[in-house]
Amino acid sequence: MSTLAERADARAPRRLAFRLGAMSDRAIAWLFITPSVLLLLAINIFPLLWTIQLSFTNYRANRPNAPLRYIGLDNYRDILSDPDVWHAMQATAHFVLWSIVLEMLIGFGLALLINRRFRGHSFWTTMILLPMMLSPAVVGNFWTFLLQPQIGLFNSAVAFFTGADPSSFQMIGDVALAPWAIIMVDVWMWTPYVMLICLAGLRSIPDYIYEAAEVDRASPWRQFWSITLPMVMPFLMLAILFRAIENFKMFDMVNLLTSGGPGSTTEVASITLKREAFEKWRTGYSSALAIILFVTVFGAANIYVRALDRVKQR
């Protein structure tokens, strides 16, 4: 009967057990949370504060011995009045918007079809998942190989199906097509992400709602619009939130696919940041740009999460 306690006493080192065992729940809670919070403070918050400080200076990391000068809001003024920075934000916005729209449409469509549980659906689902598990940098790199007009698979495949000449178009080098090249590769990689989430959403809708609709003789189309879509909406919005944050930060895939080219057509914000910070070494300037980007994402995410909560409550 008292075996549990006896065994516990016998096994645990006596003095330690007494000391730890005497810790209150509150002490344990703080003991458990503090290491994580400290680590995050050290690697996330402290650097953020340092970035804010640097953004008001003219510091350059490749001239650590040069005298540090505080220049107030000059960096911010330069950034907000630089047409190239606005162009980069535009390129980023275009990328985020279209990749999400396409991923939503294709992902949701696939989820609807997979939800019917046709034969072999779990095998095909696993196949579709694979692109998501690759390293974005490696993906960007081998897609340059695939999109090369003469030696790549993509142009030859398109030529095979449309009869066009494989060398008549180039995805990466064309000003009009390059933004769609990065969108295409991103959609290829992350549609399974949206698909999985929508699938979960679809499977969470209880049968009785549909049964009630059947009783009311609602058409399948009507059921889709008034039941399916609204109930999957929170899941979809969550997927959009995560994808938007990730794509706004996107660096590796785009940099390796197009280097921001042609010209600056696909130079998304992170690429501009990398060039200013680690190639031109304008540390102060790039810190200001980093803060602006962070505030944008953080602010947008906050607003979005509030909207998401409201949708969830409905």
Next chain:
Amino acid sequence: MSTVTAHSVAEPSSLSKTIGGIIVATYAVIAILPLLWIFLTSFKTPTDSISYPPKIISEPSVEGYVNLFTTRTRQTPEFLASLPPPQTWYERLVRSRNMVIAGPSKVVPRFINSMVIGFGSTFLAVCLGTIAAYAFSRFRVPLADDLLFFILSTRMMPPIAVAIPIYLMFRNLGLTDTKLGMILLYTAVNVSLAVWLLKGFIDEIPREYEEAAMVDGYSRLQAFFKVVLPQATTGIAATAIFCLIFAWNEYAFAVLLTSGDAQTMPPFIPFIIGEGGQDWPAVAAATTLFFLPILLFTVLLRRHLLRGITFGAVRK
């Protein structure tokens, strides 16, 4: 107890199911095609890999893999004739291309770095994350929601932005290009994922178990270690794999903060150069080998994939 279609309780006709299946299968085939092409390319000769127009069927060769693991120099036929005969099959292959093996390439150290940094940061992140998640789950922590959102928001900064001060910090601490520095960095990034995921898993473990144990005389800590942890093993394993996948595939921090000793595979693979040009079979070989562990984990993780990619917000 789940619907079979999204818009009606009625079972869809087998025709519409088949059509749907064909559409999904077609998409899956198109999605897999690039991966298959890369896999095929890893077995082509360098000349065939850049053949114009592209060749689907070509003479298979393991040159890609040999090139991946060695560094070679091109020599004149006279010099080659003066060397002792090749001892191994790969040396023979390299000699047949008028080249000599000069030594091993850096791919094995890079792969080991990926493993050490990946597993190291995963282990730490999961340890810290488990205990923090337990605290959030079981205790009423003041400002819990805000703290959790703070933990999530640390993932909203573009890595390049964080890299600037981290680079300066590491430079001052002598941590640039060290495995320890990268492990700390990845742990910090992964801890947020770990806390969110594990909180969800631990929430699902009924409190009754540990409360019963405490009634029986266990302290809270003993209950945690002896009752909760064993039940959370699946969740911990799933979380560990997600953290590992992130650290495995990460590029931005790796390329900015490592260059030699601590360089992992993602910054290494896109720059595998052959004779002047990019050695596509070797790159394809590296991509394939690098992907294999992840492939394995994906299959193992299928049940928890959804939870993992949404930070625990969505559970099947």
Next chain:
Amino acid sequence: MIRTMRALGATAVVVASCLAGQAPAEAKQLTLCWAAWDPANALVELGKDFTTKTGIEMKYEFVPWTSYADRFLNELNSKGKLCDLIIGDSQWIGGAAENGHYVKLNDFFKKEGITMDDFMPATVVGYSEWPKNTPNYWALPAMGDAIGWTYRKDWFAKPEIQADFKKKYGRDLAPPETWDQLKEIAEFFQGREIDGKKVYGAYIYTERGSEGITMGVTNALYDWGFQYDNPKKPYEMEGFVNSPEAVKALEFYKSLYKCCTAPGMSNAYMSEGLDAFKSGQVAMQMNFFAFFPGLYKDPNVGGDKIGFFVNPKEKYHYTQLGGQGISVVSYSPNRDDALAYIKWFAQPDIQKKWWALGGYSCHKAVLNDPGFAKSAPFASDFLKSMDMVKDFWAEPAYAELLLDMQKRVHDYVVADKGTAKEALDLLVKDWQKVFKEEGKI
């Protein structure tokens, strides 16, 4: 008592074996850092002689070109001790000298009797001196390089091709000597069927990320009369960078890109050029001489099939300088050994061996040797080119100047943004901003 003795004894044995395991003096080793390409492999071969002569082991750190500057400038900026010797790009000299990354070699040269007169003047100015044209040496010229061109000699030799060309242009098909001739030949080959495949005229640099398109376009710019600044007033760029001639040159480069290059070459540098030429896609290729030994030995396009010519001329005749010098890193703990390597490398017979293995020596003993021009099919073109080289800025702020030019030129040539004059005008403004921050204007 016996137990303690045994324990002590065991400890003594362990300690002794640990101490014995330590060599009396540590095995000497030097690390040399360079880019990962053919000449680097040749240097590894060459370095075996140094190890034999001095017993110092050579370790190498080779990084692909696209991350070469990032990697090693990072290393130097963090005062890293990885590299004892570094073969740094010619443009790094300014920054490396002013920030104290390289050891100044004047005293060492004087002590060892190494004189810069033994090396080709263009290479001394380009790879060793900072400030330019002053006798302050920060590197030994190691790898001479410049932009040259290769062409498909076998295609040029086909009788039907020759006949067609003569009919169309009224002159014989031969390697071009002017840019207009080059464009004509490129147009001629563009889209032509040869051996059952469609081929294209020319391959030129268009890479956006590091320095590619700049290294390509300067070959045209210099020949039309572009100058970096007023020769009489340094850093005065208005009217020299964006002179009417420079505008014409930039427009010409773009027209060549649009009319006569293979599709998909919008972000292409050295390795894409090699791929394009080796896979039989283009008739002429712009690339650095460093690759020509490897191309000549290529089983598909080498030997009789390949020919070489120097950068064509327009009003002037220049070519873009490549190449590097070898320097001693000032943070290295093995400075004396590193200097010994430099002394060994500077010897004429080692320089001759360097050329034989595939490196491009800058030593007059090799280049002025009567047999040099015949030692390889590209040797005389190399000599000619090194006589007419011109280099990009080598200022400490060179990286920003380079990135600005990359952006403006790529925006115009590849992304069709604005006019050539606008691109160059914006470039002048960019560069003025950089120099103002530097305090040079």
